[in-house]
Amino acid sequence: MNDKFYSLPNKKQEKIINAGFRVFSRNSYKKSPVQEIADEAGISKSLLFFYFRNKKDLYLFLWKKVEEITMKALMEAKCYETGDIFEMMYRGLVAKAGMMKTYPDITNFSVKAYYEDDPEVRDDIRAVVAPYTSLKTNKTLPPLDPKDFKEGLDLELMYQDMYLASEGYIWQMSQTGKIDVDKMISDYRKLIEFWKGLYLR
Amino acid sequence: MNDKFYSLPNKKQEKIINAGFRVFSRNSYKKSPVQEIADEAGISKSLLFFYFRNKKDLYLFLWKKVEEITMKALMEAKCYETGDIFEMMYRGLVAKAGMMKTYPDITNFSVKAYYEDDPEVRDDIRAVVAPYTSLKTNKTLPPLDPKDFKEGLDLELMYQDMYLASEGYIWQMSQTGKIDVDKMISDYRKLIEFWKGLYLR
DNA sequence: CCGTTCGTTGACCGAACCGGTTAATAGTAT
DNA sequence: ATACTATTAACCGGTTCGGTCAACGAACGG
Numbered sequence: 030m031n032d033k034f035y036s037l038p039n040k041k042q043e044k045i046i047n048a049g050f051r052v053f054s055r056n057s058y059k060k061s062p063v064q065e066i067a068d069e070a071g072i073s074k075s076l077l078f079f080y081f082r083n084k085k086d087l088y089l090f091l092w093k094k095v096e097e098i099t100m101k102a103l104m105e106a107k108c109y110e111t112g113d114i115f116e117m118m119y120r121g122l123v124a125k126a127g128m129m130k131t132y133p134d135i136t137n138f139s140v141k142a143y144y145e146d147d148p149e150v151r152d153d154i155r156a157v158v159a160p161y162t163s164l165k166t167n168k169t170l171p172p173l174d175p176k177d178f179k180e181g182l183d184l185e186l187m188y189q190d191m192y193l194a195s196e197g198y199i200w201q202m203s204q205t206g207k208i209d210v211d212k213m214i215s216d217y218r219k220l221i222e223f224w225k226g227l228y229l230r
Numbered sequence: 231m232n233d234k235f236y237s238l239p240n241k242k243q244e245k246i247i248n249a250g251f252r253v254f255s256r257n258s259y260k261k262s263p264v265q266e267i268a269d270e271a272g273i274s275k276s277l278l279f280f281y282f283r284n285k286k287d288l289y290l291f292l293w294k295k296v297e298e299i300t301m302k303a304l305m306e307a308k309c310y311e312t313g314d315i316f317e318m319m320y321r322g323l324v325a326k327a328g329m330m331k332t333y334p335d336i337t338n339f340s341v342k343a344y345y346e347d348d349p350e351v352r353d354d355i356r357a358v359v360a361p362y363t364s365l366k367t368n369k370t371l372p373p374l375d376p377k378d379f380k381e382g383l384d385l386e387l388m389y390q391d392m393y394l395a396s397e398g399y400i401w402q403m404s405q406t407g408k409i410d411v412d413k414m415i416s417d418y419r420k421l422i423e424f425w426k427g428l429y430l431r
Numbered sequence: 432c433c434g435t436t437c438g439t440t441g442a443c444c445g446a447a448c449c450g451g452t453t454a455a456t457a458g459t460a461t
Numbered sequence: 462a463t464a465c466t467a468t469t470a471a472c473c474g475g476t477t478c479g480g481t482c483a484a485c486g487a488a489c490g491g
Contacts, residue, residue, distance in 0.1 A: 075481085
């Protein structure tokens with residue numbers, strides 16, 4: 030990676046990154062032409078090869094970028110600074126929605142890269158702490174006080190239900206192509222309130 | 231499409247179909263080489279071109295096949311022959327799980343094909359009644375009697391919750407590569423029972 | 432007004448790939 | 462042996478791909 034890339038205006042950096050996310054998320058690593066990414070970013074292929082030594086370099090840069098973006102978003106959202114599980118999930122989705130506003134294809138790219146098995150990049154992908162796993166709603170149930178919830182409620186199933194619905198919602202949104210972040214958040218807020226009324230004592 | 235294909239042993243037909251589903255679900259139409267499908271199916275490219283006139287022919291055959299398989303599965307599952315919404319959803323998932331047992335990549339192929347926009351196949355895809363939509367859990371709320379459910383329950387949100395969780399679950403399963411149908415069904419059964427205890431009066 | 436630097440690109444290259452054809456092979460039944 | 466069928470290896474022309482490089486234009490200093 031050429032340091033010159035960082036001295037580009039932020040908007041242009043984002044455009045190139047998004048082009049990469051987009052193209053690499055639609056086809057496998059090998060079948061994703063650098064030319065297509067350049068076109069999508071509105072620059073020449075030569076320039077892209079000036080910023081990134083080769084295709085692999087670009088790909089791995091994007092993969093690390095996902096980690097960086099995700100970590101930053103989760104930090105800022107303060108997902109884990111609340112004991113309230115509903116608030117936690119809400120903040121988690123708000124964080125993801127914000128990411129998707131700037132990087133619409135980050136989710137799809139992340140999934141695709143996580144399962145990529147081209148020998149040219151496979152090992153390097155697995156070497157980076159998987160951003161994909163942090164991108165998902167946390168799969169494991171955090172410690173909860175049963176006294177807060179309706180009597181006899183199976184907390185594990187409750188969490189599984191919420192987790193699956195969240196994943197399902199994000200997936201549906203990311204399929205449609207055009208993402209309305211505000212709608213996402215308000216839709217999800219409604220779901221959260223629904224769950225609170227249903228689950229809380 | 232050459233009729234000779236149908237006189238092949240069922241297992242071999244399935245193997246070829248699955249190879250097609252698999253390869254076409256991982257990359258776009260244009261970026262999916264026929265050679266790769268042939269390899270996956272364990273036959274030569276020439277033979278594949280003997281059964282199907284060309285790549286497009288094969289692709290559209292697969293797309294129509296999805297419709298056929300889906301319709302058949304939904305019929306046999308008798309999803310709509312019950313007034314019980316929980317039973318309906320359960321049967322729907324059982325049907326899908328059964329399909330995925332024989333055709334592990336049918337879901338991913340279906341989604342990919344639905345959003346395919348290569349001019350060579352785009353119009354023909356849209357000409358077939360979209361199998362993808364029937365593949366999803368039904369998005370619209372069926373008519374329900376509020377008296378059956380807990381007082382004050384928002385039926386629409388309830389259904390949305392179940393719908394999203396179902397979609398999320400199927401998506402997660404289809405991502406992992408190896409699909410354990412029996413586990414899918416028993417997991418989902420638990421979820422359904424959880425919902426029944428939660429929602430029913 | 433000239434020379435230098437810097438960001439950017441079009442044109443190009445060799446290699447690999449791809450859809451599709453065809454002549455030939457292997458297998459089987461007569 | 463023959464005739465017919467299933468299956469393939471070898472091939473072809475055209476395209477695509479990753480990567481290089483010489484050159485171009487704008488900005489700038491002298």
